[in-house]
Amino acid sequence: MLHYFLKRLISLGLSLVAASVVIFLALEVVPGDPASYMLGLNAQEDTLNALRQELGLNGTILERYVSWAGGLLTGDFGTSYTYRTPVAGMIGDRLWVSLPLALYALILSTLIAFPAGIWAAARRGTAADATVMGVTQLGVAIPNFWFAMLMVLVFAINLRWFSAGGFPGWDAGFFVAMKALTLPAIALALPQASILTRVMRSSLLDTLNEDFIRTARAKGLTKGQALWRHAVRNALIPVLTILGLQFSFLLAGAIIIENVFFLPGLGRLVFQSISARDLIVVESIVMLLVFAVILVNFAVDMAYAWVDPRLRRRR
Amino acid sequence: MSLRKIGLGVISALALTASMGLAHAKGDIIVAMQLEPPNLDPTSNAAGAIDSVLYSNVFEGLTRFGPDGSVNPGLAESWEISEDGKTYTFKLHEGVKFHDGTDMTAEDVKFSLDRARGDDSQNAQKALFAGIDGVEAVDPLTVKVTLKEPNGSFLFNMAWGDAVIVAPETIGDIASKPVGTGAFKFTNWVQGDRIDLEKNTDYWGEPAKLDKVTFKFISDPTAAFAAVMAEDVNAFVGFPAPENLPQFEADPRFQVLVGSTEGETILSTNNKLPPLDNIKVREAIAHAIDRQAIIDGAMFGYGTPIGTHFAPHNPDYVDLTSLSQYDPELSKKLLAEAGYPDGFTTTLKLPPPSYARRGGEIIASQLRAVGIETEITNLEWAQWLEQVFKGKDFGLTIVSHTEPMDIGIYARPDYYFQYDNPEFQKLIADLTVENDPEKRSALLKDAQETISNDYVNGYLFQLAFPTVADAKIKGLWKNQPTQATDLTAVYWED
Numbered sequence: 001m002l003h004y005f006l007k008r009l010i011s012l013g014l015s016l017v018a019a020s021v022v023i024f025l026a027l028e029v030v031p032g033d034p035a036s037y038m039l040g041l042n043a044q045e046d047t048l049n050a051l052r053q054e055l056g057l058n059g060t061i062l063e064r065y066v067s068w069a070g071g072l073l074t075g076d077f078g079t080s081y082t083y084r085t086p087v088a089g090m091i092g093d094r095l096w097v098s099l100p101l102a103l104y105a106l107i108l109s110t111l112i113a114f115p116a117g118i119w120a121a122a123r124r125g126t127a128a129d130a131t132v133m134g135v136t137q138l139g140v141a142i143p144n145f146w147f148a149m150l151m152v153l154v155f156a157i158n159l160r161w162f163s164a165g166g167f168p169g170w171d172a173g174f175f176v177a178m179k180a181l182t183l184p185a186i187a188l189a190l191p192q193a194s195i196l197t198r199v200m201r202s203s204l205l206d207t208l209n210e211d212f213i214r215t216a217r218a219k220g221l222t223k224g225q226a227l228w229r230h231a232v233r234n235a236l237i238p239v240l241t242i243l244g245l246q247f248s249f250l251l252a253g254a255i256i257i258e259n260v261f262f263l264p265g266l267g268r269l270v271f272q273s274i275s276a277r278d279l280i281v282v283e284s285i286v287m288l289l290v291f292a293v294i295l296v297n298f299a300v301d302m303a304y305a306w307v308d309p310r311l312r313r314r315r
Numbered sequence: 316m317s318l319r320k321i322g323l324g325v326i327s328a329l330a331l332t333a334s335m336g337l338a339h340a341k342g343d344i345i346v347a348m349q350l351e352p353p354n355l356d357p358t359s360n361a362a363g364a365i366d367s368v369l370y371s372n373v374f375e376g377l378t379r380f381g382p383d384g385s386v387n388p389g390l391a392e393s394w395e396i397s398e399d400g401k402t403y404t405f406k407l408h409e410g411v412k413f414h415d416g417t418d419m420t421a422e423d424v425k426f427s428l429d430r431a432r433g434d435d436s437q438n439a440q441k442a443l444f445a446g447i448d449g450v451e452a453v454d455p456l457t458v459k460v461t462l463k464e465p466n467g468s469f470l471f472n473m474a475w476g477d478a479v480i481v482a483p484e485t486i487g488d489i490a491s492k493p494v495g496t497g498a499f500k501f502t503n504w505v506q507g508d509r510i511d512l513e514k515n516t517d518y519w520g521e522p523a524k525l526d527k528v529t530f531k532f533i534s535d536p537t538a539a540f541a542a543v544m545a546e547d548v549n550a551f552v553g554f555p556a557p558e559n560l561p562q563f564e565a566d567p568r569f570q571v572l573v574g575s576t577e578g579e580t581i582l583s584t585n586n587k588l589p590p591l592d593n594i595k596v597r598e599a600i601a602h603a604i605d606r607q608a609i610i611d612g613a614m615f616g617y618g619t620p621i622g623t624h625f626a627p628h629n630p631d632y633v634d635l636t637s638l639s640q641y642d643p644e645l646s647k648k649l650l651a652e653a654g655y656p657d658g659f660t661t662t663l664k665l666p667p668p669s670y671a672r673r674g675g676e677i678i679a680s681q682l683r684a685v686g687i688e689t690e691i692t693n694l695e696w697a698q699w700l701e702q703v704f705k706g707k708d709f710g711l712t713i714v715s716h717t718e719p720m721d722i723g724i725y726a727r728p729d730y731y732f733q734y735d736n737p738e739f740q741k742l743i744a745d746l747t748v749e750n751d752p753e754k755r756s757a758l759l760k761d762a763q764e765t766i767s768n769d770y771v772n773g774y775l776f777q778l779a780f781p782t783v784a785d786a787k788i789k790g791l792w793k794n795q796p797t798q799a800t801d802l803t804a805v806y807w808e809d
Contacts, residue, residue, distance in 0.1 A: 032697030040361025264507025
């Protein structure tokens with residue numbers, strides 16, 4: 001067991017190093033100079049040089065990589081070129097918006113998808129099944145930003161139940177903050193829930209055709225009992241895989257929704273930083289996301305083992 | 316009427332008066348804008364958003380711009396200019412305090428100006444300070460600035476946001492905790508969301524009428540529309556979706572102010588790249604362009620046509636649009652004379668703003684009509700700066716030059732459009748040392764005509780500045796003589 005963990009730890013470390021090199025080099029070849037972006041059209045060459053010097057942009061590639069990667073190891077993410085504040089603090093602030101939003105959306109989509117998927121699978125071929133399939137088809141097809149705008153129009157402009165966007169911060173109170181995240185979370189959750197419902201349904205239908213279900217029925221279990229006791233748990237593996245992928249996506253991929261609701265999240269920070277060539281911020285956030293994806297994958301692996309004891313023993 | 320009903324009536328009447336009382340006491344305002352400042356130091360970053368939040372509200376200079384673009388006394392209550400025009404003696408206001416409680420003195424002025432012109436200065440407009448030879452703090456309230464040469468626009472230069480007075484003891488944190496002398500104090504910045512200011516109760520001048528100001532940053536045009544409609548924000552300065560303005564105008568809840576800016580939007584032309592180095596070709600391009608079609612198509616009708624690189628609201632502006640009247644036939648004739656009867660192909664590189672992207676498509680089709688093919692490339696700002704501005708690797712580009720009174724850029728032969736005319740350079744050199752208002756005015760008119768006659772660039776329109784605000788807000792600036800959202804005189808009407 002210890003051997004397995006060490007092996008895994010080493011491979012995790014290696015993939016992080018590889019990722020850091022790839023990220024650094026990829027951004028190195030992007031054209032554009034942060035100093036000229038900051039100082040604009042009237043800047044003089046000596047001013048630009050003074051700024052480059054201060055930002056540490058005049059060193060060689062190797063020097064800059066070592067100082068950045070070395071900083072990461074000690075938890076120092078460096079200082080943003082444009083904002084002139086520590087990157088770690090900036091990311092921390094944004095995570096307090098992005099992480100709760102991603103979790104909120106994930107919980108919503110799970111709460112919708114699990115019952116809907118199971119319900120549809122249990123009533124395969126009926127009108128109920130057709131309805132669920134139709135609605136989820138629509139949910140997959142509708143772009144989430146369009147749905148978000150529609151919700152703003154109805155709930156913010158016409159009904160005035162919600163703000164059109166923005167985030168008051170957790171200092172304003174838990175429920176106030178959660179309320180501000182509700183429309184964005186719904187917009188993010190809808191397509192995810194649709195995909196998840198369909199995966200849940202088809203996975204469950206596959207399991208219901210398995211021999212052990214027939215055996216269970218032969219032993220005298222009702223259809224419902226066989227479904228709940230034996231099928232659902234076995235159908236969860238593909239669902240968990242999708243769920244893990246979705247969480248990584250929600251954390252990094254909410255850029256458009258963050259723009260529609262002008263939320264100060266991680267996605268918008270990456271977006272702003274790329275256009276301002278604030279490379280150190282981009283590098284650090286992408287690194288963090290890589291780390292998060294690896295972590296989530298690990299958590300999903302653990303969850304597999306939990307739903308399928310065979311995987312546990314194989315280790 | 317039953318007793319219960321009367322009771323209800325009393326309660327609702329009370330509630331009504333209570334809410335009216337609140338409305339009366341309204342001393343806070345939420346102002347939205349599109350771009351968030353990257354940091355809060357106006358003296359080391361070109362981003363206009365910094366000035367849009369802090370200029371005049373938090374930071375002040377020796378002089379300041381009024382809403383009409385005039386230069387008024389700021390921290391300096393008066394000044395004397397020596398006979399030779401080289402020495403400016405500024406008398407500072409008494410009792411001016413920085414927001415941290417320390418006095419603003421002549422030493423602070425000296426520090427600020429020396430910092431901006433020093434060797435390791437990171438000031439984006441360092442040229443403004445280039446003519447300063449020395450700064451001397453004569454006594455706590457008197458500053459003497461010596462210039463190398465007389466400079467007719469020195470007082471104007473000192474009104475820029477890049478020339479505000481800062482304190483040496485707070486300079487280290489200026490990017491995140493700006494400490495100025497203005498009528499509002501900085502209180503809080505939630506990055507990505509908002510910046511809060513509050514009234515400076517110790518302000519040396521006319522105190523602000525508002526108690527609390529919140530700037531919110533909404534970059535997406537659709538989100539901007541939603542935020543105003545839902546009344547999440549009280550005002551949106553620089554509203555990004557001109558197509559929605561008529562809807563706001565029709566709505567009694569809102570007022571729409573469409574002002575002018577210092578933004579000359581031009582079809583910048585690489586004057587060194589054949590065939591654009593040929594004046595006939597550039598003249599042909601000028602006549603191929605239908606300005607009104609661009610204003611209507613790209614800006615939904617908002618914008619003033621210009622025929623030179625000068626703001627139309629300036630008293631010295633000369634209307635030269637007739638020199639580049641829309642005339643495709645003349646354009647074709649000029650192309651033939653220049654030796655391109657079948658036209659030619661060039662590049663058109665477009666930065667992100669909608670005036671460039673939308674305008675670029677329209678210009679491309681107008682140029683195609685006279686036989687000029689353009690290869691359109693959309694660029695991000697950082698790429699644009701690298702390729703076009705620094706690398707000069709372009710044929711045509713569209714950009715708005717937003718710095719006030721920037722006709723002087725035409726005197727820099729290495730500037731990205733590479734216009735090199737010694738006559739014009741002499742004109743600007745003369746203008747710089749000229750102090751007589753009448754002679755200055757004549758020189759400025761000459762300068763406008765010269766570049767217009769040389770068809771240096773295609774002159775399109777002056778960028779409009781739309782503000783949508785709650786109908787009860789008074790005192791907002793309509794025009795943008797500099798990038799600023801001066802809220803010192805803003806109040807809610809009862």
